[in-house]
Amino acid sequence: MFANVAYDFHWDSVLEYKQKFIDGFLMTIIISFFALILSFVIGLFFAYGQNSKIILLRFFSRFYIEIIRGTPLLVQILIFFYVFANNLGLDNRYVVGVVILALFAGAYVSEIIRAAIESVEKEQYEAAQALGLSNFQMYRYVVFPQAFKRMLPALTGQFASIIKDSSLLSIISISEFTMNAQEVNAYTYSTLESYIPLAIGYLLLTYPISYYSSQLEKNIKSY
Numbered sequence: 001m002f003a004n005v006a007y008d009f010h011w012d013s014v015l016e017y018k019q020k021f022i023d024g025f026l027m028t029i030i031i032s033f034f035a036l037i038l039s040f041v042i043g044l045f046f047a048y049g050q051n052s053k054i055i056l057l058r059f060f061s062r063f064y065i066e067i068i069r070g071t072p073l074l075v076q077i078l079i080f081f082y083v084f085a086n087n088l089g090l091d092n093r094y095v096v097g098v099v100i101l102a103l104f105a106g107a108y109v110s111e112i113i114r115a116a117i118e119s120v121e122k123e124q125y126e127a128a129q130a131l132g133l134s135n136f137q138m139y140r141y142v143v144f145p146q147a148f149k150r151m152l153p154a155l156t157g158q159f160a161s162i163i164k165d166s167s168l169l170s171i172i173s174i175s176e177f178t179m180n181a182q183e184v185n186a187y188t189y190s191t192l193e194s195y196i197p198l199a200i201g202y203l204l205l206t207y208p209i210s211y212y213s214s215q216l217e218k219n220i221k222s223y
Contacts (some may be wrong), residue, residue: 013188014197015185024180025201031098031176032205038102039162040155042110050114054149059083061110074168075102081172097169097176105162112158116151156213160206167202177201 049061170179
């Protein structure tokens with residue numbers, strides 16, 4: 001199939017820009033790390049909001065989740081950066097990039113958390129109430145530990161998606177891994193030599209998470 005494909009690799013020109021690949025790789029890790037933490041906080045808040053007794057908070061939570069899940073990330077990046085961030089005076093595109101990723105992933109994390117909590121059997125709630133536990137104690141000691149085991153595999157998969165989704169931040173000129181690879185390609189006109197390291201880099205970041213996620217699923221099923 002590939003016998004007739006004629007392509008001469010020129011790695012020398014790309015190797016001159018190896019530091020640019022390294023810098024982009026590290027920036028992707030940093031952005032993904034902070035987006036991961038913030039998305040979990042956002043997810044917790046809106047998972048609580050969906051079941052809140054406050055009607056306005058419950059409506060706002062559902063509205064946020066449906067808007068985020070129903071629109072492409074690319075569109076969200078452009079609207080948030082060029083409309084909201086500019087009007088709010090947020091000039092640091094790296095901070096804005098982290099917030100955008102976290103808001104996007106937070107909607108999915110929220111649904112993962114909500115589904116895991118609702119999967120806990122009603123008997124567990126009744127047993128906690130029978131023991132005289134407060135609402136906070138019931139969730140802290142009974143519900144959430146069980147739900148956390150069930151949500152962990154899905155959360156790790158979502159966190160792997162955050163890393164891959166960070167590549168879209170290149171459209172607002174954030175010097176992450178994809179943006180730097182595009183610049184190297186523009187300098188050297190070596191397309192495959194620029195994007196093969198990019199693919200390998202993302203695989204190095206996401207495969208351990210995917211592997212760990214599959215191991216978690218096996219361990220949880222064995223209990």
